[in-house]
Every structure is written in C-alpha cells, then in structure tokens.
Amino acid sequence: MTRISVTVDGTTYEDEVEPRLLLVHYLRDRLGLTGTPVGCDTSNCGACTVDLDGESAKSCSVLAVQADGSEVTTVQGLARGDAWHPLQQAFRERHALQCGYCTPGMIMAARDLLRENPAPTADEVRHALEGNLCRCTGYQNIVRAVLAASGQEVAS
Amino acid sequence: MTEATEREVGRARLRKEDARLVTGQTTWTDNIQMTGLLHLAILRSPMAHARVDRVDVSPALERPGVVAAFAGRDLADGLGSLPCAWPVTEDIVMPDHPPVAVDEVRYAGDPVAVVVARDRYAAADALEAIEVDYTPLPPVLDLEAALAEDAPLVHADKGTNRCYVWPLATGEDYARVKERADVVLTRRYRQQRLIPSAMEPRAVVVTPLPASGEYTLHSTTQIPHILRIMLAMVTGIPEHKLRVIAPDVGGGFGSKLQVYGEEALALAVARRLGRPVKWTESRSEGCLATHHGRGMIQDVEIAATREGRLLGLKVDLLADMGAYLMLVTPGVPILGAFMYPGIYKMDAYDFTCTGVFTTRTPTDAYRGAGRPEATFAIERIMDELAAELGLDPIELRRRNWIRREEFPYPSIAGLTYDSGDYAAATDKALALFGYDDLRAEQQKRHERGDPVRLGIGVSTYTEMCGLAPSRVLGDLRYGAGGWEAASIRMLPTGKVEVVTGTSPHGQGHVTSWSQIAADVLGVPFEDVEVVHGDTKAAPQGMDTYGSRSLVVGGAAVHQAAVKVVGKARKVAAHLLEADEDDLDFAGGVFSVKGSPEARTTIQEIAFAAFSSHDMPEGMEPTINAEHVMDPENFSYPHGTHLCAVEVDTETGRSTIRSYVCVDDVGRVVNPLIVEGQVHGGVAQGIGQALYEEAVYDDEGNLVSGTLADYLVPSAVDLPDFVTDRTETPATSNPLGAKGVGESGTIAATPAVVNAIVDALRPLGVTDVAMPCTPQRVWQAIEEASA
Numbered sequence: 001m002t003r004i005s006v007t008v009d010g011t012t013y014e015d016e017v018e019p020r021l022l023l024v025h026y027l028r029d030r031l032g033l034t035g036t037p038v039g040c041d042t043s044n045c046g047a048c049t050v051d052l053d054g055e056s057a058k059s060c061s062v063l064a065v066q067a068d069g070s071e072v073t074t075v076q077g078l079a080r081g082d083a084w085h086p087l088q089q090a091f092r093e094r095h096a097l098q099c100g101y102c103t104p105g106m107i108m109a110a111r112d113l114l115r116e117n118p119a120p121t122a123d124e125v126r127h128a129l130e131g132n133l134c135r136c137t138g139y140q141n142i143v144r145a146v147l148a149a150s151g152q153e154v155a156s
Numbered sequence: 157m158t159e160a161t162e163r164e165v166g167r168a169r170l171r172k173e174d175a176r177l178v179t180g181q182t183t184w185t186d187n188i189q190m191t192g193l194l195h196l197a198i199l200r201s202p203m204a205h206a207r208v209d210r211v212d213v214s215p216a217l218e219r220p221g222v223v224a225a226f227a228g229r230d231l232a233d234g235l236g237s238l239p240c241a242w243p244v245t246e247d248i249v250m251p252d253h254p255p256v257a258v259d260e261v262r263y264a265g266d267p268v269a270v271v272v273a274r275d276r277y278a279a280a281d282a283l284e285a286i287e288v289d290y291t292p293l294p295p296v297l298d299l300e301a302a303l304a305e306d307a308p309l310v311h312a313d314k315g316t317n318r319c320y321v322w323p324l325a326t327g328e329d330y331a332r333v334k335e336r337a338d339v340v341l342t343r344r345y346r347q348q349r350l351i352p353s354a355m356e357p358r359a360v361v362v363t364p365l366p367a368s369g370e371y372t373l374h375s376t377t378q379i380p381h382i383l384r385i386m387l388a389m390v391t392g393i394p395e396h397k398l399r400v401i402a403p404d405v406g407g408g409f410g411s412k413l414q415v416y417g418e419e420a421l422a423l424a425v426a427r428r429l430g431r432p433v434k435w436t437e438s439r440s441e442g443c444l445a446t447h448h449g450r451g452m453i454q455d456v457e458i459a460a461t462r463e464g465r466l467l468g469l470k471v472d473l474l475a476d477m478g479a480y481l482m483l484v485t486p487g488v489p490i491l492g493a494f495m496y497p498g499i500y501k502m503d504a505y506d507f508t509c510t511g512v513f514t515t516r517t518p519t520d521a522y523r524g525a526g527r528p529e530a531t532f533a534i535e536r537i538m539d540e541l542a543a544e545l546g547l548d549p550i551e552l553r554r555r556n557w558i559r560r561e562e563f564p565y566p567s568i569a570g571l572t573y574d575s576g577d578y579a580a581a582t583d584k585a586l587a588l589f590g591y592d593d594l595r596a597e598q599q600k601r602h603e604r605g606d607p608v609r610l611g612i613g614v615s616t617y618t619e620m621c622g623l624a625p626s627r628v629l630g631d632l633r634y635g636a637g638g639w640e641a642a643s644i645r646m647l648p649t650g651k652v653e654v655v656t657g658t659s660p661h662g663q664g665h666v667t668s669w670s671q672i673a674a675d676v677l678g679v680p681f682e683d684v685e686v687v688h689g690d691t692k693a694a695p696q697g698m699d700t701y702g703s704r705s706l707v708v709g710g711a712a713v714h715q716a717a718v719k720v721v722g723k724a725r726k727v728a729a730h731l732l733e734a735d736e737d738d739l740d741f742a743g744g745v746f747s748v749k750g751s752p753e754a755r756t757t758i759q760e761i762a763f764a765a766f767s768s769h770d771m772p773e774g775m776e777p778t779i780n781a782e783h784v785m786d787p788e789n790f791s792y793p794h795g796t797h798l799c800a801v802e803v804d805t806e807t808g809r810s811t812i813r814s815y816v817c818v819d820d821v822g823r824v825v826n827p828l829i830v831e832g833q834v835h836g837g838v839a840q841g842i843g844q845a846l847y848e849e850a851v852y853d854d855e856g857n858l859v860s861g862t863l864a865d866y867l868v869p870s871a872v873d874l875p876d877f878v879t880d881r882t883e884t885p886a887t888s889n890p891l892g893a894k895g896v897g898e899s900g901t902i903a904a905t906p907a908v909v910n911a912i913v914d915a916l917r918p919l920g921v922t923d924v925a926m927p928c929t930p931q932r933v934w935q936a937i938e939e940a941s942a
Contacts, residue, residue: 018277025276034187035180037406039355040439044863047355076180084178092174095828098836099662100177101355101406107178126871133863135355135407136662137832138839139871 004068009077017064024048026064035076046132049105056112075104086149096145098136110146164671168828171667183403185359185374186436196435197279199269201261204515204856206290215285221278226270228256235424236390241635242487248320251311253480255417262479265444295515295856299474310513319511330506333468337459347452347529349850352522356406359436362426372399378408379699386415391423402689405661410521413701443861449522451476456533466556468504478518485520492526494569498534499618500556505568524898527619535615535906549614573792574887581882585796585818611915613799615907621895622791623702641696642712643782648766650759655687657697658709664829676717678744703895711889712785719781724761730772791886791894795819797903801911808934812875822886822894837900845908
C-alpha cells in the first residue's frame with residue numbers, strides 16, 4: 001500500500017492504495033466519483049478522460065499512485081453551482097449525446113482542445129476527439145457542440 | 157386533438173435526460189456500491205472447441221479476498237439452460253446452453269468457472285489459479301463446410317450443425333418466372349460478423365433479501381421485463397420475487413436485448429451466498445461474450461426483363477448462429493426474409509435460410525437485425541442489374557418501385573406496406589446531393605484517368621419495424637407478444653406521471669413521451685415525468701428493440717392520455733353541470749360551448765378526482781388510465797440515401813465525400829432526436845461498410861477482440877451527414893410514426909459499398925467484400941486488371 005494525496009474537483013483526498021490501482025478505479029470505487037466511466041481496457045475509447053494537472057488524460061491508463069500530489073478535474077467538477085460549463089451546455093443544446101456514456105470523456109477531451117485551440121475548425125475538432133469513441137451520435141452533433149462552445153457560428 | 161393543442165409534438169425539445177448525463181450524475185449499473193458487495197469474475201475458454209476434462213477451482217479459494225469459486229458442475233443444480241424465445245421452425249435443433257460450460261466449451265469465451273471475491277481486482281487475480289484440463293476438439297468455422305456429411309459437430313448429441321431450414325416462396329413459381337427473364341444475375345454477398353460495441357460494457361448487480369426470498373437485479377439491459385420472466389424460468393426464482401431494474405443504460409443496439417448467462421449466474425451466486433454480487437465485463441471480455449451481429453452468406457439471384465422490369469428474386473441464406481441459440485438468434489435472419497424484395501414489385505420471390513452452428517460467439521440482434529442484410533443484398537444487386545442493363549441505378553429503381561398511389565401495397569413477401577412515397581424522397585435526395593453534377597464530375601475524372609475515382613452509391617430502402625402485431629409474431633413462432641403498455645397517473649397537484657413499458661438506453665423516451673402526453677393532456681411539458689425500466693414501478697412492458705418504442709410504446713402513451721381526457725371530461729361535465737358533448741377541451745381547459753367562463757382545468761379535475769367528494773354517479777375515483785397498444789401492422793419507414801465516395805486507386809483508400817439521406821419515418825415527435833438517430837444509424841451502417849469485422853483465425857480465436865483491433869469508427873472516420881425528411885404518416889398507430897432507430901443502419905451500408913463499386917466499375921471491379929478496407933479495395937482493383 002502506498003499513501004497518496006490527490007485533489008479531485010477541489011477536494012483533497014489522502015488514501016492508502018495498492019500501487020496497481022488505476023486512477024479511474026480510485027475515482028469510481030474509492031471516492032465514489034462515478035461520473036467518470038470505463039469503456040474499454042486498451043485506452044482506445046476515452047470514456048474515462050479526466051484533466052490531470054491541466055492536461056487531458058485517460059484515467060484508465062494512469063495509476064492512482066502516479067496522480068499523487070496532482071490535481072484532477074472530472075466532469076463532476078466542471079459546473080459552478082447551477083452554472084454549467086459551456087461545453088456541458090452546448091452538448092445538451094446540440095443534442096451531442098444519446099446514451100451519454102462517452103459524454104464525460106468527450107467533454108473533458110474537448111475542454112482540453114479548446115484550451116489549446118480556442119477557435120478550432122470542424123476538422124480540428126474531429127482530430128482532437130479521435131481518441132474518444134461514441135457509438136450513438138455519429139459525431140456530427142458533437143463537433144457542432146464543441147464549435148458552439150468555442151463561441152463560433154455553427155450551421156444547425 | 158385540435159391543432160391549437162399540439163404545442164409539443166413536432167417540436168425540437170432539448171432532452172430532459174441530458175442534465176444528469178452531462179454533469180456525471182449517472183446511475184450506470186457499475187456505479188452501484190453497497191456494504192458487503194462481492195465481485196464476480198468469470199474464467200473463459202481460451203479455445204474455440206474443447207472437451208472440459210477437469211476443472212479445479214480450489215486453488216482460487218486460497219487467494220486473498222476470495223469468498224467462493226464454482227465450476228459449471230457446481231452451479232448446474234438450480235440453473236437451467238439459457239433461453240431461446242424464437243424457435244423459428246417446428247424441427248429446429250435447440251441445444252442446451254448452460255450459463256457455465258460443464259463438459260464442453262464451444263467458443264472462445266465460453267464460461268468455465270466463476271470466482272467471487274471481495275473486490276474486482278482480487279476476483280480477476282484468482283481466475284489464474286483455477287486449473288482446467290481441456291482436450292481440444294476441431295473448430296467449426298466455415299458455414300458451408302459445417303453442413304458437409306462428415307463435418308465435425310458443434311453439438312455432437314444433435315448429429316448435425318444444421319440448426320434449421322426456413323423457406324418462404326411467394327407469388328408465382330420462381331423457376332417459371334426465371335424462364336421468362338432476359339437477364340438473370342447471380343451474386344454472393346458476405347455479411348461479416350460485427351461486434352455491437354455499445355459504449356457501456358455489460359454489468360449486473362444482484363441484491364438478495366434471503367429472509368423473504370426476494371431479489372433485485374440491476375442490469376445493463378434493454379429488456380427488464382422480458383429479462384425478469386426469463387431469469388425466473390432459468391433460475392427457478394418465482395417471477396413475483398424478482399425485481400429487475402435497468403438504470404441508466406449506455407447504449408445497446410440489440411446487444412442488450414438478451415438474457416445473458418452472467419445475469420443468471422449473478423442471481424445463482426447471490427442466492428447461494430445470500431450476499432449482493434456484482435459483475436462487470438471488461439471490453440475485451442465483452443468482445444468475446446456479448447453476442448455478435450450479422451454473419452451470413454447470401455446467394456442472391458435476380459431475374460428481369462431487358463427493359464429492367466424485375467420478375468423475380470431468389471435468396472439462399474446461410475446464417476451463422478454461433479455456438480448456441482440465444483434469445484432471438486434464429487429469428488434474426490427471418491426478420492430479414494420479408495425485406496429482400498425491398499420497395500420493388502416483382503412476380504416471384506423464393507427465400508430459404510439455413511441456420512448453421514459454428515464454434516464462435518453466438519449471434520443475435522444487432523441494429524437492424526436481418527433487415528440491413530436484406531437491404532444490402534437487394535440494393536447491391538439492383539446496382540449490378542443497372543450496370544448490366546446500362547441503366548442509371550436511380551432509373552432502374554424508378555421502373556420497379558411501388559408508386560405512391562399503389563399504397564396500401566401487398567408486398568411480394570406477404571407484408572402490407574401501408575404508406576410511402578419513394579419518388580418524393582428520392583427526388584429530394586437527388587436535389588440535395590447534386591446528383592447530376594456529381595455524375596458529370598465522375599465522367600470527367602474517368603476520362604482523364606484520375607487515380608482518385610468518384611463513385612456514387614444509391615440505397616432506396618424500406619424496412620419493417622415497430623415490432624408489434626402479436627398475432628403476426630405468433631405466426632412466426634416468436635415466443636412473446638408485440639404489444640406495449642403505458643399508464644398515466646394524474647397526481648393530485650396536477651403533475652403527471654407517465655409509466656411506460658419501453659426501456660430507453662439513449663433514445664430520449666423521457667423527452668418524447670413527455671411531449672406526447674403534454675399535448676393530449678394539455679399540461680406543460682415540464683409537468684410530466686416518465687417512469688421506466690423498473691419492473692416494480694413500470695410492471696408491464698415489452699421493452700425496447702426493433703424501432704418499436706415510439707410506434708408501439710409512444711402510441712400507448714398517447715392512447716392512455718386520450719383515456720385520461722375522456723375520464724376528465726366526465727368529471728368536468730358533472731362539475732360544470734353540462735353535457736359531455738357540450739364541452740370543448742383545449743390546452744388543458746374544459747369549457748362549456750357558448751359560455752367560456754364556465755371552465756375548469758384538467759389539473760383541477762385531477763384534484764377533484766383525487767378527493768372524489770363529488771364524482772359522477774357510478775364513476776370510480778381518480779382519472780388515471782392505462783392502455784396496452786397492439787398495432788395491427790408493422791410500420792415501414794423508407795428513404796433514399798446517396799453516398800459519394802472518392803476511391804484512391806493507388807492506395808485503395810475510400811473517403812466519403814458527401815452523404816445525403818432523406819428518410820420518411822412518418823410523423824416526427826422530436827426532430828432533434830430523430831436527426832440524432834439517423835446520424836448514429838448511418839454511422840453504424842458506414843462502420844460495417846468500411847471498418848468493422850469480428851475476425852477469427854483458423855483455430856477459432858477472435859483476433860479483433862479489443863477496441864484496439866476492432867475498428868469502431870472515430871470522429872475522423874466519418875463525414876458530416878446531410879439529412880432531410882419526407883413525411884407520409886403511418887396508418888397503424890395514432891401518432892402516424894414509423895420508427896427511426898434502425899433505418900440509418902439499414903440504409904447506409906449498401907449506399908457506401910455501391911459507391912465504391914461504382915467508382916471502380918470502369919476498372920472492371922464488380923464487388924468488394926466488406927469491410928471495404930484499403931487492402932481489399934486495392935486487391936479488387938489488382939484482380940480486375942489482372
């Protein structure tokens with residue numbers, strides 16, 4: 001067991017963890033932060049994407065002990081009170097989700113993109129989200145939502 | 157319903173479901189935690205086919221955190237065979253399907269033992285301690301070889317790998333019709349196996365209450381109601397002691413229309429130990445153990461006149477059942493049987509399907525279930541026939557499709573298509589697509605020998621959906637009915653609860669059902685809550701699959717609401733001292749004709765009926781109502797999809813340049829949701845055409861068994877879609893809706909492959925096997941030029 005200290009969505013947690021414990025299982029099973037789901041076991045689907053010290057990371061590919069001393073933001077930490085993050089708002093308004101299982105990871109990956117590239121083209125959005133799979137939407141409305149959240153005009 | 161009251165149906169309401177999903181406040185089955193929860197892990201066969209000589213789970217019991225371990229034999233008592241509810245013929249071969257194999261494993265992934273531990277890591281670790289001795293048996297992988305006399309058998313006790321033969325011959329005698337034909341084309345198409353790949357892996361949690369023998373089962377299921385019945389039968393737990401809950405479910409596409417061994421196992425283990433149990437599959441485990449889709453060889457023959465009039469169609473199908481028959485495995489190709497003639501008129505139709513056992517993961521419903529395969533075959537061979545006759549593929553279709561004025565039309569396969577306008581949808585699609593310009597560009601590129609060719613693919617599809625008529629399903633030997641239930645509770649404060657038997661997992665029923673109820677009842681959209689997916693809260697239902705939810709379940713909501721208004725009208729007439737016929741009802745307000753100040757609202761009526769101090773003589777308290785809808789016909793969405801593909805003849809790479817779909821799904825409740833369904837459906841159809849395949853090696857191992865190997869398309873692999881609609885209402889339900897869940901998937905695959913072949917036809921290519929990978933396209937070009 002290893003002692004770690006991780007700040008998640010603004011709260012600092014101190015825990016003893018097995019060195020092999022994945023960050024996503026730490027979030028879900030230990031902290032009860034089940035907003036971040038698991039969709040695969042090969043780091044292809046991106047459903048578990050979180051923000052780790054300012055970079056998006058697939059939390060199935062990070063050990064909890066690697067996150068020691070880090071700040072993690074999950075989809076559950078984006079809203080400020082009742083005010084949603086613009087991406088959360090845009091995903092709803094553009095019908096960018098159906099079952100919603102990929103949505104947390106999709107939003108976190110898009111947030112990372114918009115930080116680096118505040119006004120991406122549709123093509124840039126598609127490439128930035130290549131590591132996040134959605135089986136429901138065909139991606140078109142996800143692209144529209146990310147463009148809308150960036151403040152750009154979007155054809156409906 | 158008067159027009160003034162229709163504020164909601166047809167409106168692009170944002171979804172009520174989304175707030176929870178975008179903020180991470182979800183209730184996925186794997187989220188469930190509770191004190192004392194045990195985790196179940198399953199040891200699976202690493203071989204496609206083997207005798208199980210010995211299973212020793214005792215070493216696993218020594219591992220830390222392990223509470224129990226069971227081999228198949230340990231669980232065989234009190235755990236019956238997994239069910240198949242669709243024995244399509246009287247003499248179908250129905251093998252036993254134990255949730256955990258006892259003597260023999262029949263596909264790579266077949267369960268052989270189970271470990272129960274205190275956390276998921278401990279359970280997974282302990283699997284490696286289990287000792288199993290196998291004697292390898294020959295795999296059965298080739299559908300044609302499997303039917304040979306001396307073929308090794310998947311189920312030796314059955315004496316054959318032939319599961320069933322299901323024939324259908326309608327119209328004139330095909331052989332006679334063929335003699336009249338000027339042109340007869342024969343083609344073989346291959347429907348590769350697909351892995352449905354819903355984003356949420358499967359999971360199940362069972363909470364037992366030993367003192368009363370009650371069990372609550374949460375599952376990632378599309379079918380809580382059917383699951384409850386079937387699990388009661390498999391486990392012997394009385395149905396009324398079993399509650400099944402489908403919480404938030406992350407996509408299904410048919411893969412969660414199933415009664416899985418793991419669900420039965422979790423119940424059996426929870427019963428044995430008297431403790432709550434959870435099982436969650438990993439993705440690679442799911443690739444092996446969640447049912448697959450498609451898997452067919454189609455021999456198709458079409459007979460036509462020189463002028464391009466279709467005379468007859470003959471289809472011989474070999475359908476891969478996989479190792480066992482699951483819930484509707486044998487029925488999937490039969491759902492397609494009625495759709496091979498598509499939208500066309502002809503004189504004879506001759507269909508035979510042979511179901512074949514193989515040592516692979518069982519197949520079952522995957523989005524479209526039988527109908528994408530049928531549509532692919534007819535739409536592909538129509539393009540081949542057009543090429544043979546030197547006709548434009550659109551023109552050939554025009555010469556043969558059912559005309560608007562011919563509806564209702566008795567199709568050659570025996571269905572009654574109730575409504576449609578194929579010309580209108582096609583004309584709209586051609587205009588949006590810029591068909592003539594693209595044809596001109598295609599010609600130019602061909603003339604200048606451009607290494608990047610342009611191809612245009614056409615798919616003018618129809619499908620049968622809204623899986624309903626119980627009577628017809630009975631004729632097809634399906635084990636259940638096709639009705640759907642809804643009830644409406646008018647709460648004393650004027651709010652409304654709609655209880656539905658459908659079980660959404662991404663389709664937005666909560667939003668659409670609210671719109672339907674709000675319109676009929678004249679209450680605000682926000683005042684309606686929709687209750688679903690819990691057999692205790694929504695006790696009656698047939699669940700969600702086959703694009704049935706709106707056309708059967710939504711229609712049931714509509715009819716239940718009409719009944720509520722009927723009851724409310726009686727109470728209103730009584731309270732307003734008027735005749736029922738003298739009351740107007742609009743926007744939730746009853747008023748007396750001619751004296752509009754004499755009025756009362758449906759909310760006031762709800763309270764009056766709740767207190768029931770002054771009800772009409774002989775009327776029961778409350779104005780709640782329920783309705784069970786059983787439409788007399790299927791519904792028949794149709795549409796025209798056009799795809800332009802650029803094919804690089806030097807690399808074999810195909811790139812979709814534009815994709816236009818004009819769908820007629822009848823009357824639309826929520827255009828936003830409908831568009832989303834079309835997008836997602838088309839994406840999956842394109843996935844089959846270009847990217848996806850469950851690949852097995854010669855030993856029967858699944859080679860593409862992770863998301864690293866199985867190409868679920870990403871955002872860069874798919875184009876933008878141009879969508880539009882025509883609207884000819886269905887006549888089989890009061891909403892006029894036709895269903896939209898599967899149409900995109902049904903339509904898209906042939907549109908894409910037709911486009912690729914169209915691009916390469918001048919090079920002599922007449923077919924490319926799916927998925928049309930760069931390698932396959934390049935090889936097809938090489939072979940054609942050799």
